[in-house]
Amino acid sequence: MSFKSSYPSVEKVADQSVHPIVEKCETFINEQLKNDLKIIHLRQENIHVQLNNFQDLKSFILELTNNSFGCSSIKTQIDIGNNFYMRCTIPNTEKITIFIGLGFYLELSLQEALNFIDKRSIFLNSCIDKLSDQGRKVKAHIKVILDTLSYIQEIGDSGEKRDC
Structure with missing residues (x-):
């Protein structure tokens, strides 16, 4: 998703005088403003990745609880990055360790993990909403500045002011 704007380019506005x-x-x-848009976009992408990871974990936990068949251990494959999978055995499926941020992990029961994932997803969605609002504000600032520059160019070209 790129932030190409539909506004006239700054070069066209400033090109006459x-x-x-x-x-x-x-x-x-x-x-400043275009850099701010890029930063906001990168933060949104990062949060979307976190949300996807939490949703994958939630579906894994639900699958685990629904199909446990009374077993306390399971064999599975884990994605270790870049779609490389490694076989592993999970010896105890009653608890799960979740990365909670800042280098800390927390061991939770499956139900506690589901509650944590739901709360964390709500928080991450609110972060995405805030970033979207910030992005809209930056885009509005760009539009106002470009419209103002366009107005300044009209005054400079005609030599007279027009009423707003």
């Missing part, structure tokens, strides 16, 4: 204000606005848009 370049004022110091236009140059400052151009620099601000290109160096």
Whole structure:
């Protein structure tokens, strides 16, 4: 997902007569606001990856609880990264260890893990909503600045002010 805007490019707006204000606005848009959009996008992607991992873990736990067949251990394959899988044996399926952040892991029962995943998913979704709002604000700032630059260009070209 890229953030290509449908707004006129800064170069087109500033191309006829370049004022110091236009140059400052151009620099601000290109160096600050567009960079902010990229950072917001990367944070959203990171949170989506975390949400997907939690949903995979939740489905694994539900499958484990539904199909336990009275066994306390199971054999499975674990993705160790980049779609490389490794066979493993889980000796005790009553508890699970979950990464909770900042290098800490927590051993939880399966029901506690499901509760944790639900709460963490709600939190991550709220983070995505906040980041989306921030992204919309940055895009609105870009649009306002470009519209203002366009208006400044109209005044400069015609030599007179028009009423708003």
